[in-house]
Amino acid sequence: MQLSDDLITTREVLDWKGLHLLHFQGSTCSQKVRILLAEKGIDYASHPVDLPGHENTRPRFLGINPRGVVPVLVHDGVVHVESNDILEYLDGLPSELPSFFPRDEAESRWVRESLDLEDGLHMDLRTLTMGFVVPGRLARKSAKTLDAFARSGAPDAARDREVAWWRNFAENGIPAEQARASAAAYAHAFEGLEKRLQDRPWLIGDRISVLEIAWFISLHRLGLAGYPLARHPRLERHYATLCERPSFAREVAQPGLMGLGLRAYGHYRRLSKTRLCDVL
Numbered sequence: 001m002q003l004s005d006d007l008i009t010t011r012e013v014l015d016w017k018g019l020h021l022l023h024f025q026g027s028t029c030s031q032k033v034r035i036l037l038a039e040k041g042i043d044y045a046s047h048p049v050d051l052p053g054h055e056n057t058r059p060r061f062l063g064i065n066p067r068g069v070v071p072v073l074v075h076d077g078v079v080h081v082e083s084n085d086i087l088e089y090l091d092g093l094p095s096e097l098p099s100f101f102p103r104d105e106a107e108s109r110w111v112r113e114s115l116d117l118e119d120g121l122h123m124d125l126r127t128l129t130m131g132f133v134v135p136g137r138l139a140r141k142s143a144k145t146l147d148a149f150a151r152s153g154a155p156d157a158a159r160d161r162e163v164a165w166w167r168n169f170a171e172n173g174i175p176a177e178q179a180r181a182s183a184a185a186y187a188h189a190f191e192g193l194e195k196r197l198q199d200r201p202w203l204i205g206d207r208i209s210v211l212e213i214a215w216f217i218s219l220h221r222l223g224l225a226g227y228p229l230a231r232h233p234r235l236e237r238h239y240a241t242l243c244e245r246p247s248f249a250r251e252v253a254q255p256g257l258m259g260l261g262l263r264a265y266g267h268y269r270r271l272s273k274t275r276l277c278d279v280l
């Protein structure tokens with residue numbers, strides 16, 4: 001989705017030439033876009049956005065994307081948001097490498113439906129991430145941050161929903177019931193993918209596609225949360241195969257101190273039996 005110029009108050013980006021990606025290493029939606037860029041060998045200027053430091057809630061970032069989320073692609077001064085739309089846009093750029101989107105009309109329709117389903121589960125992914133992957137104290141946004149987030153930037157219904165989600169999370173955390181509902185929504189989606197893999201090696205067509213990228217990211221994040229992926233054995237094998245692709249492994253890796261902290265937290269949740277599989 002392309003944002004119109006009049007929403008962009010951080011005007012400098014309108015002069016940026018070439019491809020620029022505003023993203024965060026640990027953001028699932030950013031990971032999807034970076035994998036496609038890597039798979040297609042597309043060069044870009046990287047602009048990390050500090051989500052844990054709430055950089056996305058401040059006026060400079062909201063002047064680029066009033067929704068207050070990453071990723072954002074800026075191509076020759078034009079701002080694109082929504083990771084799945086960005087994937088399609090990038091895939092359509094001139095390239096000698098094969099497309100990740102099928103040409104066939106029926107297949108394209110199915111891909112669109114599957115991507116919409118994946119996008120529709122994003123709040124469930126956030127629920128499970130904030131409930132089981134990121135320590136609560138790191139994940140929460142203060143009332144002051146949320147008030148400023150709500151007030152800054154152009155009015156935007158999607159940002160209002162963001163603010164409401166974070167307020168609710170700050171007040172209630174992630175109750176087990178909410179975690180179970182999110183896991184059930186994923187289980188339903190994964191059952192559909194499991195069926196598709198019954199008689200074919202790829203989710204669509206005869207090679208890797210955008211669906212492998214999009215669903216890989218969810219599978220990886222749910223695995224970190226402690227989702228019992230063994231319930232979907234073909235999908236689990238498919239996921240393991242994708243993990244061997246260097247671009248996939250690299251873009252979900254968590255290097256540095258942040259990665260160390262998250263791995264330690266993961267061990268703690270395992271030892272204290274408070275992973276997602278322990279509440280299902």
Ligand SMILES: N[C@@H](CCC(=O)N[C@@H](CS)C(=O)NCC(=O)O)C(=O)O
Nearest residue numbers: 027028029051069070071082083084
């Ligand atoms: N539907 C959007 C969702 C974008 C989204 O929610 N991004 C997350 C990171 S994966 C974000 O920026 N969260 C803001 C925050 O953590 O405050 C997309 O696909 O791009």
